[in-house]
Amino acid sequence: MIATKGYAAQSAKTPIAPFNYEHREPGENDVLIDIQFCGICHSDIHQARNEWGNALYPMVPGHEIVGTVARVGSKVKKFKVGDIAAIGCMVDSCRECNSCKGGDEQYCERGQTVYTYNSKDKLGNLTWGGYGNHIVCDEAFVLSVPKNLDPAASAPLLCAGITTYSPLKHWNAGPGKKVGIVGLGGLGHMGLKFSHTFGAHTVLFTTSASKIDDAKRLGADEVILTKEENWAAKHAGSFDFILDCVSAEHDLNTYLALLKRDGTLCLVGVPEKPATVYAFSVLGRKHLSGSMIGGIKETQEMLDFCGKHNIVSDIEMTSYDKVNEAWERVIKSDVKYRFVLDAKTL
Numbered sequence: 001m002i003a004t005k006g007y008a009a010q011s012a013k014t015p016i017a018p019f020n021y022e023h024r025e026p027g028e029n030d031v032l033i034d035i036q037f038c039g040i041c042h043s044d045i046h047q048a049r050n051e052w053g054n055a056l057y058p059m060v061p062g063h064e065i066v067g068t069v070a071r072v073g074s075k076v077k078k079f080k081v082g083d084i085a086a087i088g089c090m091v092d093s094c095r096e097c098n099s100c101k102g103g104d105e106q107y108c109e110r111g112q113t114v115y116t117y118n119s120k121d122k123l124g125n126l127t128w129g130g131y132g133n134h135i136v137c138d139e140a141f142v143l144s145v146p147k148n149l150d151p152a153a154s155a156p157l158l159c160a161g162i163t164t165y166s167p168l169k170h171w172n173a174g175p176g177k178k179v180g181i182v183g184l185g186g187l188g189h190m191g192l193k194f195s196h197t198f199g200a201h202t203v204l205f206t207t208s209a210s211k212i213d214d215a216k217r218l219g220a221d222e223v224i225l226t227k228e229e230n231w232a233a234k235h236a237g238s239f240d241f242i243l244d245c246v247s248a249e250h251d252l253n254t255y256l257a258l259l260k261r262d263g264t265l266c267l268v269g270v271p272e273k274p275a276t277v278y279a280f281s282v283l284g285r286k287h288l289s290g291s292m293i294g295g296i297k298e299t300q301e302m303l304d305f306c307g308k309h310n311i312v313s314d315i316e317m318t319s320y321d322k323v324n325e326a327w328e329r330v331i332k333s334d335v336k337y338r339f340v341l342d343a344k345t346l
């Protein structure tokens, strides 16, 4: 077994704290990674605090993982010791259903997606995430990070990156399209970078006046401050696609009103409480949809795209002794724009 030290939540109400645990001994298809960096995703907080009602404790969060390959099983082909490798939100799936075979393991039709943490593997063992110094994973779910990208700033690509890249691609964000991104956090800032790079006219909706200049630097053609009174009326019916990256309760009807006929509001943010949607808001043949991360093949495609276009996250490095503080700052929308934990501080 691989003795590992990390940080875990023991309950919804306690701060996360140091925790020792074990990963399985790497099997013939497995890669052992010495974790260097792990991003802090708002999903870590939702899950540790049981805001989605599915928490399994002890929970070692973290699914934006970059590190170096320390050992490979006898059948591993893609990786060798010393490579920079990455793991995102999934570590296994049934691999046999149409979704899994088609590269959409996150939509496994048998419900057998194994998440990186807060999940059970095929043997029924709890999975442990990236807030630790090691992880063991089947090479089929391990990604390669382009050599030209900074490893720490690449870590958030594994969740915030793919979660925004996948729907923007699916709904054809590109030249001639008007795309809105709601919320400038970890996901939102990657959404701006991708939408802009894909060539769409990109508009940010934010509650934070202090983020306007950054938004323009990150790729927004326009920034709309949603704290201003009657801000929405003049933009009604003008958007092809809106990607909602907000982590807390907010009114979806306002954003549905901004769509053109046949336009789509896609939710990627997952607030704790359900939203109310009036039928009138979608009667203009509007679509309300959602999207979950992205498959392994598409995640590698996204990483390669980032390598080609030199795209990484804007990060603030932090240390494990400050991780609870960092979580509080994420909740206050006070991070520019993703915290990354340095495993050297464990």
Ligand code: NAP
Residues within 6 Å of the ligand: 040, 041, 042, 043, 044, 046, 159, 160, 163, 182, 183, 184, 185, 186, 187, 188, 205, 206, 207, 208, 211, 245, 246, 247, 248, 249, 250, 267, 268, 269, 270, 271, 291, 292, 293, 330, 331, 333, 337
């Ligand atoms: P984050 O960094 O905390 O960003 C969330 C942003 O939402 C904030 O920066 C803020 O932007 C805005 N916001 C916060 N509270 C708000 C409120 N009360 N009203 C309006 N806007 C508010 O979070 P994240 O890590 O990007 O994650 C965002 C959400 O996506 C979370 O719910 C997370 O669990 C979810 N998620 C989903 C997937 C998926 O596969 N679907 C994957 C990863 C994460 P402004 O300051 O600009 O207003």
Ligand code: ZN
Residues within 6 Å of the ligand: 041, 042, 043, 044, 063, 159, 160
């Ligand atoms: Zn995430």
Ligand code: ZN
Residues within 6 Å of the ligand: 093, 094, 095, 096, 097, 098, 099, 100, 101, 107, 108, 109, 110, 111, 112
């Ligand atoms: Zn499947």
